[in-house]
Amino acid sequence: MKKQMNGDSLLKVLDALSNPYRLKIIAVLHKDRQYVSQMARELGISRPLLYLHLKKLEEAGLIQGEHEISNDGKAMKYFELLPFSVPLDAGIIAEASESISDKKKE
Template sequence: MSASEDLLQLLTALGHPVRLRVLAELAEGRVHVSELARRAGVSRPLLYMHLERLEAARLVEGRLELSDDGKAMKYIELLPFDLRLTIDTVLAALRADDQEGPTDVQETPR
């Protein structure tokens, strides 16, 4: 993935109110998926869709753990991040793309 695509993925992950609420809930510490869904006020399937975006942007991480009775439980935790978006951030991402060369995305002729 190119640098600009990484930046867009991060910005997209932050661009939804449910995902911001999830990050806020995780600021208190790791949380089991069911509890996180309750706190965020969404269904577990919907939460998993949002978590997928947050994990792809490397903002959160999920880990399976076994409970005392042997049941698999998924816990989500916030990964450390520091985001400062400036024009320099955007330009650096685009320069990194230019150094990598052309992407394999092809423009369709009109």
């Protein structure tokens, strides 16, 4: 996410980062990629709730998931953190606000 974000993508990233569990997920993935069951145990939340948070982060382009098959044949979903930077100041917000779609202006 090195390029300048438009208004809609900035809103999506800020929304994704506005939850304490999602910040904790980023902290876990900052160390190393993880599979869902391990993350759920580490964070002390259910896998269905974790998947909801992972989906939000993935839609914002902050993480990426992929399926792998373990040695014993189990399908495992791993997630990793994608490189991103969210510079933010009044000028960036003003510029990004010009590209917010009409459905977001309400």
